[in-house]
Amino acid sequence: MSMNQENMIKFMLKFGYLDQNAGPQALIAGDTLVAALKSVQKFGGLEETGVFDNDTLKLINSKRCGVPDIPLKLNGNKNKRYVVSSNVWNKRSLTYYIFNFTPKLPHESIRNEIQKALSKWSRFSQLKFLEVNNENFADIVISFGVADHGDQFPFDGPGNTLAHAFYPGELGPLGGDIHFDDSEDWTLDNSTNNGVDFYSVVLHEMGHSLGLRHSTAPDSIMNPYYKGPQLQDIGYDDISGMRSVYIARSLPEDYVSFTPPIQLPPITPGKSHPHVHWSSFSHETCTDYDTVTPEPFTTFKPEIATPKKNDNTDECKGNFDAVSCFRGEIFVFKKNLLWRLNKPGSILQRYPVQLLKFFQVLANNDHNIVKIDAAYERPDSNIVMFSGKNYYVFNGNHLIENSPKSIMDYGFPPFLVRVDAVMVFGGPPLTYLFSGEYFWIYDDQKKILLQNHRLIKEHFKGIKTPIDAVLTWKSGDTYFFSENQYWKFNHNLNKTEPGYPKNAAEFLLGCTS
Ligand SMILES: [Ca+2]
Ligand SMILES: [Ca+2]
Ligand SMILES: [Zn+2]
Ligand SMILES: [Zn+2]
Structure with missing residues (x-):
């Protein structure tokens, strides 16, 4: 050869x-x-x-884009005219972050060219783009690099590959990102054929960031080959692609209607029965949200039973499905059982109870709920419970907001099958959702994901994955649970406290080890 x-x-x-x-x-x-x-x-x-x-x-x-023309996993399945990859964004507002610049062009020019290209795509997709100053909150991270630059796709020096980008959701946190080969002679002068016109290339790569594949159509900006300045613009194919994935398609946020929390009626202490009365909750909060001021409310505290447990029972083996703080109390979910605690290790009398007896609304539902994967109290004080691909919003009396709804409404990538754990943290409060090796940050007020998925092990050092549950307790103490271990996490030092992991069932349910 x-x-x-x-x-x-x-x-x-x-x-x-x-x-x-x-x-x-x-x-x-x-x-x-x-x-x-x-x-x-x-x-x-x-x-x-x-x-x-x-x-x-x-x-x-010749000079071209580094993204494969025929998606590596989709060989043999290439009959679509306008070529949309399987991954697209499920939201209408995207954030981007410029990680670094090339010394060959003024910073402000790079920023301008990027904005110019984004507004072009915005016109045909109706997507909104917002520049952010934190990589963690960016859907699209834009950077320059040479040769090996941190992914599995090293650049090749001057010529040939000019840049590459990743489809939404592709390769974890890389999804949506754009990399430029800094060995190229980047130029802003689109009147000559010397160098590589930055705008033409950024316009093309953004097409990938939004989910478009390479096109054989000669007038498409998604043709893989660089044709020089002025010859490349968004073509008919590209516009059709954008229309089909972002304009013609309904996205979850199109249906979001904000339901204000329903005020709970005061109840008479003593009349309450723990199996059925959600409203017997105290109205304390779990963390200090600065956005919610609970109404004064009659509190009711059942007596506390002395826990007597031994290691042989199933509950003392850990593996909790969810551990959540609702209105100042801790709820521990395992399979079909539910424990209610007024603090770790202190179980309220008559608990555990059957999960579906306590949350009867879940039993009335068409969906068969075997267990809860994760649950949290939303900053608007409604309760959200995840089970498989669905979630339920509960206002204390009944399900609201057309529950059950698909977890995809949160804007997750399509491959996600369940949420492992959720916590609300920070001021203003943000919702952290964990699944497998990754976590996402969601803004429950704006109803948007603030970032693409990030690796748990990089941001929550020392925590074992997959996470079973995470509890944010009063004063913001955070506990992660996995199997029968738990870790107290120090947000300031960004690592686990010394002396952990410890025994989870002992901590929560007072099991003796
Ligand atoms: Ca190159
Ligand atoms: Ca879980
Ligand atoms: Zn390309
Ligand atoms: Zn790269």
């Missing part, structure tokens, strides 16, 4: 024309190669001869 042919194979593997799992290069069948070559020529706007000629050689050495 000549060196040119070897480079051709490398090119085909890199950009998805050949399956990377197909086996040794020598075994790739001749007709597979011819078909792949025709496809390469099609994307390049060349005649589809299937013959490796000089034009094709020139094509594979």
Whole structure:
């Protein structure tokens, strides 16, 4: 095989024309190669001869985007005209952050070109873009790098690959991000053909950030090859793509109607029965939200039972489904049982009770709830409970806001199957949602995700994943639970307190170890 042919194979593997799992290069069948070559020529706007000629050689050495033309996992499934990747944003407002700049252009020019490109996409998608000054709160992080720059896709020096971007939700926190090869001679001068026109490239890469794949249409900005300034603009294909995913499609936030919390009627202490009366809750809060001032309320505190537990019972083995603070009390969920505590280790009399007896509204529902995955008291004092792909909003009397609703309403990426744990923290309060290795921050007032998913292990050092539950107790103390262990977390030092993990069932339910 000549060196040119070897480079051709490398090119085909890199950009998805050949399956990377197909086996040794020598075994790739001749007709597979011819078909792949025709496809390469099609994307390049060349005649589809299937013959490796000089034009094709020139094509594979020309300046282009680093994103595969045929998505690596979607080989063989490429019949869509305008090419929308499977991942798109499920919200209409996106945040972006400029991580660094190239020394080759003035900072303000880079910012202007980015804004220019965003407003172009905004016109055809009706998406809103907001620059933020914190990487953690950005959906789209824009950066320059050379060679190895922190992902698995190193740049290649001057020429060839100019930049690459990640589809929404792709590769965890990288989703939506844009990287520029800083070995290129970036320029703002779109009147000459010297250097690489930054605006043309940023316009193209943003298409990927919004979910568009490469297009074979010559007038599409999503054509993979760089054609020089002025020749590249948003084309018909691109506009159709944006229309189908962001304009024609309803998004969860289109339906959000804010329901103010219903004020609970005062009740007579002593008349209450713990199995059914949510309203016997005290109206203390779990953390010091500065946005909610609870109405004065008659409090009712049942007597406290002395816990006598031993290690043989199921509850003393930990593995709690959820541990939440509702209105100043702790609720421990495990399978079909519910414990109510006025502080850790102090269970109220007559608990545990059946989960569905306490939350009868969940039993009346069509959905079969076997257990609760996570639950939290929203800053508006309504209770949100997650179970599988659904969540329920409970105002103390009944379900509200058309519950059950899909957890996708929170703006999660489509692969998410459940929420492991939730906590509300900070002032103004923000909602932290944990699932698997990742967590998200959600603003319950604005009803938007403030950031793409981040790794738990990077931001909550020392906590074992997956997390079973997280409790934010009075004065903001935070406890993470996993299996039968728990950690107290110090938000100031951003790590677990010394001496942890400790025994979770002992801490919560007074089990003896
Ligand atoms: Ca390059
Ligand atoms: Ca859980
Ligand atoms: Zn591209
Ligand atoms: Zn990169």
